[in-house]
Amino acid sequence: MNSADIAWxxxxxxxVLLMTPALGFFYGGMVRSxxxxxxxxxxxxxxxxVAVVWALLGYSLAFAPGVPAVGSFAYAGLRDxxxxxxxxxxxxxxxxxxxxxxxxxxxxxxxxxxxxxRFSAYLAFIVTWVLVVYAPVAHWVxxxxxxxxxGALDFAGGAVVHVNAAAAALVAAIVVGPRKxxxxxxxxxxxxxxxxxxxxxxxxxxxxxxxxxxxxxxTTAVLAFVNTLLAPAAALATWxxxxxxxxxxxxxxxxxxxxxxxxxxxxxxxxFVGPLAALALGALAAxxxxxxxxxxxxxxxxxxxxxxxxxxxxxxTGAVLTGLFADPTWSGGASGLLAGNLWxxxxxxxxxxxxxxxxxxATFGILKLLALVMPLRISSKxxxxxxxxxxxxxxxxxxxxxxxxxSPKDSSFARQxxxxxxxxxxxxx
Amino acid sequence: MKLIVAIVRPEQxxxxxxxxxxxxxxxxxISRVQGHGGEMEHVENYRGxxxxxxxxxxxxxxxxxxxxFVEPTINAIISAARTGEVGDGKIMVIPIExxxxxxxxxxxxxxxxxxxxxxx
Numbered sequence: 124m125n126s127a128d129i130a131w132x133x134x135x136x137x138x139v140l141l142m143t144p145a146l147g148f149f150y151g152g153m154v155r156s157x158x159x160x161x162x163x164x165x166x167x168x169x170x171x172x173v174a175v176v177w178a179l180l181g182y183s184l185a186f187a188p189g190v191p192a193v194g195s196f197a198y199a200g201l202r203d204x205x206x207x208x209x210x211x212x213x214x215x216x217x218x219x220x221x222x223x224x225x226x227x228x229x230x231x232x233x234x235x236x237x238x239x240x241r242f243s244a245y246l247a248f249i250v251t252w253v254l255v256v257y258a259p260v261a262h263w264v265x266x267x268x269x270x271x272x273x274g275a276l277d278f279a280g281g282a283v284v285h286v287n288a289a290a291a292a293l294v295a296a297i298v299v300g301p302r303k304x305x306x307x308x309x310x311x312x313x314x315x316x317x318x319x320x321x322x323x324x325x326x327x328x329x330x331x332x333x334x335x336x337x338x339x340x341x342t343t344a345v346l347a348f349v350n351t352l353l354a355p356a357a358a359l360a361t362w363x364x365x366x367x368x369x370x371x372x373x374x375x376x377x378x379x380x381x382x383x384x385x386x387x388x389x390x391x392x393x394x395f396v397g398p399l400a401a402l403a404l405g406a407l408a409a410x411x412x413x414x415x416x417x418x419x420x421x422x423x424x425x426x427x428x429x430x431x432x433x434x435x436x437x438x439x440t441g442a443v444l445t446g447l448f449a450d451p452t453w454s455g456g457a458s459g460l461l462a463g464n465l466w467x468x469x470x471x472x473x474x475x476x477x478x479x480x481x482x483x484x485a486t487f488g489i490l491k492l493l494a495l496v497m498p499l500r501i502s503s504k505x506x507x508x509x510x511x512x513x514x515x516x517x518x519x520x521x522x523x524x525x526x527x528x529x530s531p532k533d534s535s536f537a538r539q540x541x542x543x544x545x546x547x548x549x550x551x552x
Numbered sequence: 553m554k555l556i557v558a559i560v561r562p563e564q565x566x567x568x569x570x571x572x573x574x575x576x577x578x579x580x581x582i583s584r585v586q587g588h589g590g591e592m593e594h595v596e597n598y599r600g601x602x603x604x605x606x607x608x609x610x611x612x613x614x615x616x617x618x619x620x621f622v623e624p625t626i627n628a629i630i631s632a633a634r635t636g637e638v639g640d641g642k643i644m645v646i647p648i649e650x651x652x653x654x655x656x657x658x659x660x661x662x663x664x665x666x667x668x669x670x671x672x
Contacts (some may be wrong), residue, residue, distance in 0.1 A: 157563075308566040504635070507563035516596045524586055525607025529595065 125211040131340035132212050132220055138331025139223035143170055143230050145328055149321025149379065150234050153428050156313040157509025158238045159519035165233035165245060172250045173229045177222040184258035186221065191269035193259045211339055220335060221261070225253050228284045234428035235292035236299050238310075239506055242514040244499045248489060252291060256485045260287050260478055275474035276449055276457050276467065278347065279336035281391025281442040282478045289435025290482035292426060298490045301425030303503050315375050322379035326355060329386045333393040346453055347393035351386065354405030358385025361409040384412045384433050388441030391471075392448060395457045400448035408440040439475045446471035553648040553660060554622050558613040559587065559641040560633040565611050571632035572615075575624045578666045580615045591639030608639060616651050618664050 147166030154162045173181075183198035198204050198218075206213045229249040236245070263270040264277045277283055304310055312318060333351040337344035362381030366373045388408030389401055396404065415432035426432070446468035449459030458464040493499065500506075505513045512518060560568055565582070572580065586607040593604045617625055626643055634640055653663040 304566070504637070507561070507635075509563075512594055512596070516594075517598060518596065521605075525588070525605060526596075526603040527593075527606050529602040529604050 124208045124213065125339065127340040128211040128338070129213065129216065131344065132216050132335060132338065135331035135335025136216065136220045136223055138328045139220070139227065139335065140170075140328075142325050142328035142332065143167070143223075143227045145321045145324030146227060146230050147321070148317045149325060149383070150237065150428050152314040152317030152319075152321060153312040153376070154237050155310055155509070156520055157511055159313060159511060160515055160517055161242065161510035162233070162237045164242070164515065165237065166230040168242075168246060169226045169230040169233075169249055172246060173226045173253050174222055176250050176253055177225045178218070181225055181253050181258045182218050182221060184254060185225075185261040186218075186266045188267070189262065191272065192263070193268075194262045194266050217338070220338075221265075224261070224280060224284060224332075225257050228257055228280075228288050229253050231285070231288035231430060231434060232292045232295060234430040235296040235426045237427050238510065239302050239500050240295075240299055241498060241501050242510070244493055244497050247493055247497070248295075251489050251493075252486065255489060256291065256482050257283075257287065260481065263478070264474070270474045270477070273470055273474070274467070275470050276395055276445050276459075277391045277442065277474070278394040278445075279333045279390045281387070281438045281445070282474050285387045285390060285434040285438030286442065286475050286478050287482045289431045289438060290479040291486040292430035293424075293435065294483045294486040295490060296424060296426045296431075298487065298494075299499050301423065302427065303506050305425040305427075306423065312376060315379075318379045319375055322382045326351075326382055326386060329390075333390060337394055343394045343455070346398075349398055350389050350393045350396065350401035353398055354389030354392075354401045354408075355382045355385030357402040357405030358382065358388065358409040361406045362413060365409070365413050380412075380416070380429070380433060381409055384409055384437040387434050387437035388444070390438065391442045392445040395445055395450070395454040395459075396448040397450050397453040400450060400461075404441065404444045404448060407444060408437055411440055412436050435479075439479075442471045442475050443468060553616065553618055553651055553664060555646040555648050556613075556615045556617060556622065556625055556629075557644045557646065558615075558629050558633070559585070559589075559610050559643075560613065560629070561635070561639065561641060562609050562611050564633045564635070564640075567632040568613065568629055571628040572625065575628040576666070577615060577617065577621065577625050577628065579664065580613055582614075583612045585610050585612045589639060589641070591637075610641060616648060616664050618661055621664075 143166050147163040150166065151159050151163040178201060180199055182204070183196055184194045187194040187197035189195035201218070204214050204218050206215055208214070209217045229252060232249070232252070233245065261283050262268040264275060264283050265271065302310070330348055330351055334344045334348035337347055359378060359381045362377055363373050366377050385405040385408065388404055392401065392404055412432050415436050416429050419426060419429060419432055445459065447460045449457045449467060450462055451458040459467045490499065501510060501513065587610050588607055591608060593606050596603050596605055615625060622645060629643055651660055651663040652658070
């Protein structure tokens with residue numbers, strides 16, 4: 124084992140973990156104030172249940188030696204996952220690092236279903252999804268599965284994380300249905316500074332996501348790190364120029380989105396392309412997402428926070444451009460179309476389509492099964508009041524006016540609690 | 553001339569504004585208020601502290617109208633703000649002594665007649 128590698132991977136794990144709260148702020152700023160806590164909680168909640176099922180079972184399904192389609196139960200309950208080396212770092216650290224990826228991938232899906240999905244249904248969904256969808260797909264690419272055998276290049280998870288989450292998001296938005304106000308009333312972001320804060324923290328954490336995917340403190344990590352600086356910069360510059368040329372004004376929500384699109388696009392490419400190619404990749408990837416965002420808002424698809432346009436399209440564009448720009452002088456092996464490898468672009472495209480198709484199909488199945496045992500949506504009345512009060516019994520912004528302390532000794536306490544339960548079931552107010 | 557004061561649910565505000573614009577009511581003021589009107593209080597929990605929220609968020613709409621606009625305005629508000637649950641709000645109609653339009657100094661009826669194309 125190598126102390127430098129261990130140190131870098133410990134830091135990277137913490138950096139990637141920070142991306143999930145960051146995503147919460149990125150998303151939370153874009154919803155209405157009555158749903159701010161609920162949206163933040165959708166990200167924060169992934170930190171608990173998803174990490175637990177990852178440690179107990181998900182990691183084994185993804186990374187234990189198995190068949191090309193899925194791992195096995197060999198590492199279930201962290202059996203044999205200890206401090207012995209896995210490469211140059213302890214196996215346990217590798218498990219934790221991969222766990223942070225599972226957490227954020229599940230949280231990404233929430234952007235498509237904010238402001239109307241029941242919180243309990245959301246929890247049940249992400250826990251199931253991580254085991255049924257994320258773990259096998261991670262196995263395909265990183266666990267020695269069939270996409271790895273086919274030669275697909277996915278350095279840090281363009282397909283595994285972003286295309287995978289976006290395909291699930293698309294299906295979830297359709298199955299859950301649009302918000303009742305969608306297309307009728309303007310629904311504006313309630314706190315754009317939160318969205319910018321979230322985008323900034325995502326960028327910071329993404330250095331661990333991409334450069335950490337080298338799994339060592341080596342030159343590949345340096346390349347991935349620098350590309351994670353350059354590609355979002357180019358995406359942001361391109362987005363700025365598009366905004367200026369179309370509207371004459373550079374928007375803050377646009378800037379936050381551009382950073383995320385650039386980060387998503389460079390994710391599959393980070394350790395395979397040179398720095399100039401990363402600049403080109405970031406600039407090119409901004410364009411389809413920019414126009415997809417404008418187009419989506421005119422459709423009936425209420426992918427509320429544009430997971431498909433930002434992560435799906437950004438991830439797919441990045442994956443395909445990885446097949447174009449992969450450069451053996453930088454990657455030390457993998458080569459793309461510009462380096463004379465005619466097959467890499469079709470392999471990249473194929474891997475994106477396979478991941479998207481599986482994720483979409485399995486997500487549809489999970490949601491339909493869940494719908495048999497619990498309602499997926501909150502009632503239209505609760506949607507009007509907002510999910511902070513009804514799903515969490517808290518408000519993001521309250522001055523405390525008119526709040527009467529309820530003492531547990533109060534004889535009417537039981538009645539109050541009954542009212543609270545009635546409210547969360549859609550009664551009251 | 554009457555001053556119409558309506559207290560409505562915040563989540564109905566967009567519908568109410570739409571209905572008012574359809575009824576060609578073009579001048580109004582809104583403010584965010586909190587109040588209590590007999591609806592059931594909701595209970596919140598903050599780290600072991602349980603509180604009963606006695607005040608609910610509402611929106612107060614104030615509209616100065618000429619007499620023949622009173623009826624359409626009230627109808628628009630009621631149709632858009634009603635959900636059928638306790639807590640839908642109130643409408644109060646109050647007589648006005650005088651209204652002035654500040655820009656022109658116009659008074660009463662003239663002051664509440666909408667201006668379609670304001671002079672440059």
